[in-house]
Amino acid sequence: MNLFRRVVQLFVGLVLYGVSTALMVESGLGLNPWDVFHQGLSEVTGISFGVVVLLVGVPVLLLWIPLRQRPGFGTVANLVVVGFAADAALRLLPAGESLPAKVGLLVGGILLNGFATGLYIGSRMGPGPRDGLMTGLAGRFPTVSLxxxxxxxxxLVLGAGFLLGGTVGVGTIAYAVAIGPLVHLFLPRLTVPDRSRIDLPDTFASR
Incomplete structure (x- = not known):
């Protein structure tokens, strides 16, 4: 049952993450750094946003090899599901026309992104390719802070994405400010307990 919950939570989280990304794209007010890069590549190549997310994830995942990072099931799922979910949502969602609509899409996207991040990380099925690159580099260069x-x-990706035509704006700043506290709020509440760990009663804990 625990494994079933983890798998379901993983896929729900990844789908919602893709939807949250689409909401921010349709707001037109700015994206997180990686998605600025993805959008810029999409504009230059004509490839859909979601497929770009998938294609960029492949070389990023290959960079795990020299960093001696091991992907989990969730890593591969992240690589595939987020991009397709984002493309599906982009086909269904209307673009924000008025400023209130744009702000609503942005705020909804950021909030949903924090919740979705808590879901998929809390499933404990493995980090996404981009998160694994970050932690892998931190392990490879321990003297440099995470x-x-x-x-x-x-x-780096923000600058490259901006030069390629990705949307940088108030949403980029809002995401940077809000995502940490949101994940801090949601992650403890959404992390699936590790049933392999046996917690001893307090009378034995000090022995």
């Missing part, structure tokens, strides 16, 4: 590595990667 925050510095994450910031460096995101500034």
């Amino acid at each position: 925050r510095v590595i994450r910031t460096g990667i995101e500034l």
Whole structure:
């Protein structure tokens, strides 16, 4: 039952993550750094946004090899599901026309993204390709803080995406400010307990 819950939670989280990305795209107010890059590549190549998400994930995942990172089932699922879910949602969602509609799409997208992140990470089925790259680099270069590595990667893809025509705006800043607290809120509540761990009663814990 525990495994079934983890798999269901993983796929629900990944689908909702794709939908949340589509909401932010349709807001037109700015995207997170990786999605600025994805959107820029989509604009230049004419390939759909979701397929670009998938295609970019492949070389990112290959970079795990020299970093000695091992993908989990959730890593592969993340690679495939998010992009297709984003494309499906983009076909169904209307673009924001008025400013209130744009703001509503942006806020809804950011909130849903935080919830979806808590779901798929909380399933404990493996990190996404981009998250694994970050943690792999942190393991390879232990003297450099994880925050510095994450910031460096995101500034790199943000700059590249902006030059390619991706949307950078107030939504980019809002996402950067909000996503940490949102994941901090949702993740503890959505993490599936590890049944393999046996918690001893307090009378034995100190022995």
